[in-house]
Amino acid sequence: MAGLSYSEILRENALLGKSMEGTPAYTIAVLSNIVVAQLNAIFEHPLRRAGIHARVSSGDYDNIPQDSLKFREADLVIVFWEACNIRPLLQARANVMEAVEIQDLVSAVKAEIDFVLNNLSRTSLVFFNQFSSMAFNHHVIGRNNFDRICEELNAHLTAKEDACSNLFLVDVEKILASMSVSKAVDFRFFYSSKSLYSIEFFRAYADYCGAIIQSVAGKARKALIFDCDNTLWKGVLGEDGFDGIEMSARSKAGAIFEEIQQIAVELSRKGVLIGLCSKNNLDDVNHVIENHPDACLRDASIAIKRINWEDKASNLAAIARDLNIGLNSLVFIDDSDFEIERVRSGMPEVLAVRVPESLHDYPELLRKTSRLFYSGVLSKEDAERGAMYQREIERKAGISAFQNVEEYLASLQLGVSIAIDEIRDAPRLAQLTQKTNQFNLTTKRYTEADIRNFIDSRSDSVVSFSVADKFGGYGLVGLCIVCRGVDAGSATIDTLLMSCRTIGRNIELAFFDFLIPFMKDAGIEAVEATYIQTQKNNQVIDFYERVGFQTMESTQTVRNYRLELDVYQPRNLHYISIRYGNQN
Amino acid sequence: METRIKRVMASVFGIEESQIGDDSSSETIEEWDSLRQMNLILALEEEFGIRFSDEETLETLSLRQFIDVIGSKTTAG
Numbered sequence: 047m048a049g050l051s052y053s054e055i056l057r058e059n060a061l062l063g064k065s066m067e068g069t070p071a072y073t074i075a076v077l078s079n080i081v082v083a084q085l086n087a088i089f090e091h092p093l094r095r096a097g098i099h100a101r102v103s104s105g106d107y108d109n110i111p112q113d114s115l116k117f118r119e120a121d122l123v124i125v126f127w128e129a130c131n132i133r134p135l136l137q138a139r140a141n142v143m144e145a146v147e148i149q150d151l152v153s154a155v156k157a158e159i160d161f162v163l164n165n166l167s168r169t170s171l172v173f174f175n176q177f178s179s180m181a182f183n184h185h186v187i188g189r190n191n192f193d194r195i196c197e198e199l200n201a202h203l204t205a206k207e208d209a210c211s212n213l214f215l216v217d218v219e220k221i222l223a224s225m226s227v228s229k230a231v232d233f234r235f236f237y238s239s240k241s242l243y244s245i246e247f248f249r250a251y252a253d254y255c256g257a258i259i260q261s262v263a264g265k266a267r268k269a270l271i272f273d274c275d276n277t278l279w280k281g282v283l284g285e286d287g288f289d290g291i292e293m294s295a296r297s298k299a300g301a302i303f304e305e306i307q308q309i310a311v312e313l314s315r316k317g318v319l320i321g322l323c324s325k326n327n328l329d330d331v332n333h334v335i336e337n338h339p340d341a342c343l344r345d346a347s348i349a350i351k352r353i354n355w356e357d358k359a360s361n362l363a364a365i366a367r368d369l370n371i372g373l374n375s376l377v378f379i380d381d382s383d384f385e386i387e388r389v390r391s392g393m394p395e396v397l398a399v400r401v402p403e404s405l406h407d408y409p410e411l412l413r414k415t416s417r418l419f420y421s422g423v424l425s426k427e428d429a430e431r432g433a434m435y436q437r438e439i440e441r442k443a444g445i446s447a448f449q450n451v452e453e454y455l456a457s458l459q460l461g462v463s464i465a466i467d468e469i470r471d472a473p474r475l476a477q478l479t480q481k482t483n484q485f486n487l488t489t490k491r492y493t494e495a496d497i498r499n500f501i502d503s504r505s506d507s508v509v510s511f512s513v514a515d516k517f518g519g520y521g522l523v524g525l526c527i528v529c530r531g532v533d534a535g536s537a538t539i540d541t542l543l544m545s546c547r548t549i550g551r552n553i554e555l556a557f558f559d560f561l562i563p564f565m566k567d568a569g570i571e572a573v574e575a576t577y578i579q580t581q582k583n584n585q586v587i588d589f590y591e592r593v594g595f596q597t598m599e600s601t602q603t604v605r606n607y608r609l610e611l612d613v614y615q616p617r618n619l620h621y622i623s624i625r626y627g628n629q630n
Numbered sequence: 631m632e633t634r635i636k637r638v639m640a641s642v643f644g645i646e647e648s649q650i651g652d653d654s655s656s657e658t659i660e661e662w663d664s665l666r667q668m669n670l671i672l673a674l675e676e677e678f679g680i681r682f683s684d685e686e687t688l689e690t691l692s693l694r695q696f697i698d699v700i701g702s703k704t705t706a707g
Contacts, residue, residue, distance in 0.1 A: 051676045052672060052673045053638040053676070056642060056669075056673070084669060234687060
């Protein structure tokens, strides 16, 4: 975190570690061929601050291939393979090597990379630094052998990235560029201790990678809410009028706001929910969004609007409620100190970002903030999410016209479509485990590689479902992972979750009407299940009781259940149709 | 200055400040190994806004020595 010195980080990190003792750890192994000992605490610290009990352990010095076997069970493996130490002094020796020697070396290292990635193929997540010559070669005009070796190895890594769903390549050169090579590298300990990087570099490295871990751990932000005047456009709509506000590259001030709107549209396409929260007349703002020739951010990219003269804090609370997400999923941007302060003090879970005084810093600040929304892969659902939430709001508006909820649900023409062990859905299923908090019985977070392991396993079934209604599709929203026990007739529900966008429609009950016969057909007689309490999943605390499970021994936070499949009473909800495979 | 140095040492070695006495050195503190020596140097440089020379990073191995070296670097300012 900015502001803390290295020794303060060490101190606070140790204290945080102590306070988190006993909570499940997120284990991280750093495999390296140079000394990167400072990384451990600097990497743990921001994650621990964010509530993730990170624990970093280091492999042995220059033992990456061997350690890739030893640490494959870690939640995350970081491979810090420094080009200059692939062979001693490679940064210099490479440039006097013969072409054939270089080819031999590159082939040998490629084989080592393959060996390491193969050993880590079942690890949840692997960060692999791209090779870089920059620490030594940023003065060199043209390219030398050392540059070429790095390029060749990187091309090999890039090809691997497409094939390995758990592999994330860390672009070290972007990190170096963000701070300058001379600040990132400290040669004093390089020749004596094989340590190359400065404390500052490790800070930037942790910052860069931290966003990805947070997303895997289900802590990515989901919605970006803009004020309007002097935040989405230059000027005050109520004073300067429709023709007086600026948001186009044709004018100097307008260019900045066009860039902001373009970034907002891009984020919305990546699945970030874009919202407006402004003290203005709704009709005036709608007129701009719909009709202003310079506006890029249009209704299609906006999931929610709260345009009124009420307090912004309560408007943000309403936005979170309408979108069915937590306050800690919101980022709010405004140009007014008053509004920012109000939100920061009233609802600290919301990240409130002030539009900078020097407007030219605004686009960069927004780009940096965008990292908090990082969500690994982009699924089809991501791209359509904004529109889906809009429909959700329309649906809610429809509820009051019916006598009771059942009548309303029947009017929706709900359909559930089931898929089993569908490998193509692995990215989306992993994302569901990472993002779903409310209707999630065990809140186990899995990566795409984890999901693939479940799918590949003969004893486990990955049952997923999509939902649609007359307003449109909600996409793939539900997941249940069933693991067979040693005893053939028994099974355990490892994971049961459903995206919050389909909560309140009794989809889960209809799903069990499918799931139980499915398990019976597979020869299962009894199934065990667990509810693990978190801060957010209270609404499903009695879910298993509601579908007829017997309570087994339980503690305050963990409840165990069992169901003899023969005694299950189906709900037969007439208003939800279930489809599996080709049957209708 | 002495208290600040002790505080940094305690964080780097992961021990209590009270465990660091006037005669503490890499000989008397078990946690003070070569890796932590490097971390200590980096942490102290940041704390005092100074920079140790190559020799100093290797040869400054006790609380007293650190007080002397850091003293000589900070008195000028």
